[in-house]
Amino acid sequence: MKIGIIGKPQAGKSVLFRLLTKHGAAASGKAQLAVGRIPDPRVDALAELYKPRKVTYATIDFWDVPGFQPGRSSLDFLQSVRDVDALVAVLRAFESDLVPSITGIQPYTDFKDLQQELLIADWTLLETRLERLAKQRGKNPKAGEELAVLEKCRETLEQDLPLRSLKLNAEEEKLVRSYDFFTKKPLIAAVNLDEGQMAAGSYPQEEELEAELARMDVPLIKVSAQIEAEISELEAEDARLFLAELGLAESGIARIARTVYAHLGLISFFTAGEKEVHSWTIRRGDTACRAAGKIHSDLERGFIRAEVVAYEDLLRCGSMQKAKEQGLFRLEGKEYIVQDGDVITFRFNV
Ligand SMILES: Nc1nc2c(ncn2[C@@H]2O[C@H](COP(=O)(O)OP(=O)(O)OP(=O)(O)O)[C@@H](O)[C@H]2O)c(=O)[nH]1
Ligand SMILES: [Mg+2]
Structure with a gap:
């Protein structure tokens, strides 16, 4: 799964890219690829429960595409996004004297150009x-x-x-x-606000932009690269309080990742034990057999059954044993359609 981050120059693409992928800086205008970890509080909770030696989050590949300027040759730009699965368009709304804008702040116009x-x-x-x-x-x-x-x-x-x-x-x-x-290609718009705009809940060309995105059925995420950068420096609990103060439930990075997921029809299932808690990505509608194949082809080939507990049930019961006692533990066959959040143990024989 590869997501291209696109937009005008100086829109904040690389800042968001670095936050999504924890990847080091590159020179402006240079394309780069890195793997982003998808934050998922369910994985954190399962890790808390199992205290595993290893925790593996789901990942998405992000591609930091050089800024697009209308009028300039767009061959490079188009070439860079030819093979991505989805696009995130970063639109600048933030005001800053340090980052002068030639055209003025115009997220709607920038979106239309793109x-x-x-x-x-x-x-x-x-x-x-x-x-x-x-x-x-x-x-x-x-x-x-x-x-x-x-x-x-x-x-x-x-x-x-x-x-x-x-x-x-x-x-x-x-x-x-x-x-x-x-x-x-699925498209998501991320408008990059400054702190003042975030607090006020408004920004230039807001009405035009939101009407146009609605017409095109493109989801809009409001982020602030600046705030995200500050949050990334904080401990988890401080980050939560900081977000709550801004009236947000989760970070913009988590919201981007989640929207990408939902929009591409992706879901997660988990394997969990003392050795490892692991989040796996599949398409909505995939069968248990297919899900097993994500982990290893042997599991798909020798599939016997899937032992399934819903994440919420497992968390509520506090242990697999309790979930079994309460009859929340299910044995499912090859054709079972895996649900988002299923915690699964596969039985197989090769
Ligand atoms: N004040 C403020 N500055 C920001 C914000 N987001 C990005 N910047 C700054 O704007 C400049 C450009 O950000 P980048 O992320 O490099 O922009 P880009 O879209 O990758 O630009 P190109 O790679 O040149 O196309 C940097 O100096 C950032 O620090 C923001 O939300 N607020
Ligand atoms: Mg850049």
Whole structure:
């Protein structure tokens, strides 16, 4: 799973990237990749319960993409985001004399510029493909079908809407997916506020931005890179109090990670014991057998059964033994659909 962090220069992308990945600084304008740990209080609680020798959180790869400037050659920019699974657009709202802005503070305009670039890239790709298909009509029996789907895509782009907003059936979906369109990728907007804006709950171009994101069905997260950087220096309890003072339940980094998860249809299940508490990432709807395969192919091949307790049940009971006594411990087969938060022990035989 790879997430591209995109936006205008000096928007705060690298600061957020470093906080997400605890990765060292790189020169401005240089792309870099690093692994981000997904904060998850459930993993912390399981670790508290089992006191394991090792704790492993779920991870996502983040890609710090060089700033995008409209008018400049965008080839590098587009190349960097071609193969990511999702995009996080960082939009500057923060005011700072230390970081002058050439254009003024305009998160909505910045978002539109970015969106426009991606729409045009998709449009170009689409036109090329449509031309080629039109020539093949009559010779290639599949061309008609593909043409019909791509015409739908064209209509969507013409309404200034991203391709992800187009409802398709399973077959069409498969076809469109093979093109790797930019506006098909899930997108999350993170508006980077300063402390004053965070406290006031407002920032420049707020109304336009929020209306546009709603039109496009893009989730918005309000973060402050500055505050996040300060929080990252604090102990867990101090961080919690600091966030509470700001009226926030969790850090922006956790909110970004969680939104990415939800938006990509990802869930977590856990394996837990004295040796290790481990969070695993699967897609919503995956079976127990598939989940086992995430851990090791032997577990999938020799799958016998899954022993499952829901995280909440386990925590409430305080131990696996108690959960068993209360009948909350289930034996599930291969086809069981794993639920977010399941704590699982796999039995297998190879
Ligand atoms: N005051 C303030 N400064 C910030 C905030 N976020 C980022 N900065 C500063 O803005 C400058 C640019 O931040 P970066 O994270 O490097 O921006 P970027 O988007 O990666 O920029 P490029 O890599 O050049 O595209 C740095 O000096 C940051 O310290 C913020 O929320 N408040
Ligand atoms: Mg940067």
